[in-house]
Amino acid sequence: MYKPLADKVRPRKIDEVFGQKHILGEGKILSRIIKSNRISNMIFYGPPGVGKTTVANIIAETSNRRFYKLNATNASLKDIQEIVADLDTLMGTSGVVLYLDEIQNFNKKQQQSLLEFIEDGRITLIASTTENPFHYIFKAILSRSTIFEFKPLDKGDIIEALKRARVLAEEDYHGVKIEITDEAYEFLGDSSNGDVRKAINGLEVALYSTNPDREGRILIDREVAADSVQKKILNYDINGDSHYDILSAFQKSIRGSDPDAAIHYLARLVKAGDLISICRRLMVIAAEDIGLAYPQGISIVKACVDSAQMLGFPEARIPLAEATILLATAPKSNSAVMAIGRALEDLDNVEVGDVPIHLKDAHYAGAASLGRGIEYKYPHSYPNHYIEQQYLPDSLKDAKYYEAGENKFEGSIKKYWDVIKKE
Known part of the structure; x- marks a missing residue:
């Protein structure tokens, strides 16, 4: 039976997990919890392909309790009810551990159905999400859980995983030698955007699409790796956290007068095709951060924004870049936003009285x-x-x-x- 290379590489012990040293390193909190075998309610938060499911599987192997796994994308209340029914049998006498993947896809009622059993300890919940848990998870569950943030892997960790994948893949080729150049490793590490699964999948495509040479050797160089990955996929969901994180970094880079960083984040937004958000944010920045230090700025930005909307992508990137560099290099003043903020605060907190007669x-x-x-x-x-x-x-x-x-x-x-x- 076919088994994906990423699954073969998946660590079986906590010490084998790539990256996440801030929570899984020697003496770190999650590592200590797993090794103690005293599992509490936990929420794993982070982008895809960074080890959330892997760590949950390791917990399942070490736990003495019955382990259930559901994906909230296709699970229902009935699935939860079936797990609850097992609590009253011998199978659930010591409680159960439920791993709920993509918990953000459960609505409030579905999440609440777990609460009674989480509270009395019959169900220990391990949930994973790619979205900010404070935005998507029922507060009562949050208050009873410890949140662990899983971060994108750095290139070094990904290359380490790729080298392990090469060794495991070579075992399946029965005598065929697999060679991967340093440039190919570097390319796969750079193009994966912190997602180790994506990097390994790219390597797998390269291996399966490359025939051995006369010496019985499969050579993966940068060109082969690039053909296998095709296009780098950035973490960007117009309705998710990454949307607001990138827009926030975009504005803060302009506010901080760093045109290079501002153009970098603009490029991410352009790559995602998010014209409306870019235009709206540029207009806000012109008023909020440049303001009266350069009052003509908002007129110029409005002209650039209008041009971008008229042109559409890909040409829209040019006036957008012009507006971005203008704002990043312009003098800054937040006097206008501070003034209206103080006035609105008084309306909420002070008896303002009548207009003078x-x-x-x-x-x-x-x-x-x-x-x-x-x-x-x-x-x-x-x-x-x-x-x-x-x-x-x-x-x-x-x-x-x-x-x-x-x-x-x-x-x-x-x-x-x-x-x-x-x-």
């Missing part, structure tokens, strides 16, 4: 009889188009929301008004 609408018959607008001073009737008067409500008359940013444009405006208001 001299500012109320007076463009109707009878307004004067109500005292509306009588004491209003029209600024254009005074020198420099300015006259001091109260504009904020009485309860907020001393409030300060806007503070000029330390940049050339806002500095010049502040200096101008300091002189005018002093006079």
